[in-house]
Amino acid sequence: DIVMTQSPDSLAVSLGERATINCKSSQSVLYRSNNKNYLAWYQQKPGQPPKLLIYWASTRESGVPDRFSGSGSGTDFTLTISSLQAEDVAVYFCQQYYSSPFTFGPGTKVDIK
């Protein structure tokens, strides 16, 4: 199984400041034949199901604000919230879909400082 890790476990950022979340996979999730990274990011607010933010590591889902961006390749990925808003308080998960079983990171909790 591909093990996903995230750092930090939690972070507190001032409103309008940048939040950066890291995700690392135990093996590469880059499929070289199509040069795509098989990685997604989700946002989960309290009492709600996860919501897809980004897929293919950097493609923003329709309707997701452009302050959310994804980057990285191979085994190391980053989700950046460029200017944190109050409604962004949530837990963020990464997920690899390179191979089955499809696995998620443990989550990073983002709060307002």
Next chain:
Amino acid sequence: QLQLQESGPGLVKPSETLSLTCTVSGGSISSTNYYWGWIRQPPGKGLEWIGSIYNSGSTYYNPSLKSRVTISIDTSRNQFSLKLSSVTAADTAVYYCARHSHTSGWKEWFDPWGQGTLVTVSS
């Protein structure tokens, strides 16, 4: 707008079988670009993929649960179901159903998700 809704008992006794159904509305479960999946989340913990099914009945299961899991689909009712046998307290979790994207020929991300249903295993 596609919506998914889980239903089933919220309390299951140890050693018994957990059974849940996901009803899909606002779209067809027979769509060609999608699988349909189950994911669970123990209270305060992370997410675990359980398995996914295609409209043909083809299934993929997490090997860690494969011996206890059966996922089935009823295209006439636009529903798919989960059965997990021989449950223990470790199976207590919020169970989500979700559409499992399949646009590139491989199973991809999950979107959208149902609201989830808490299943507690206790005598």
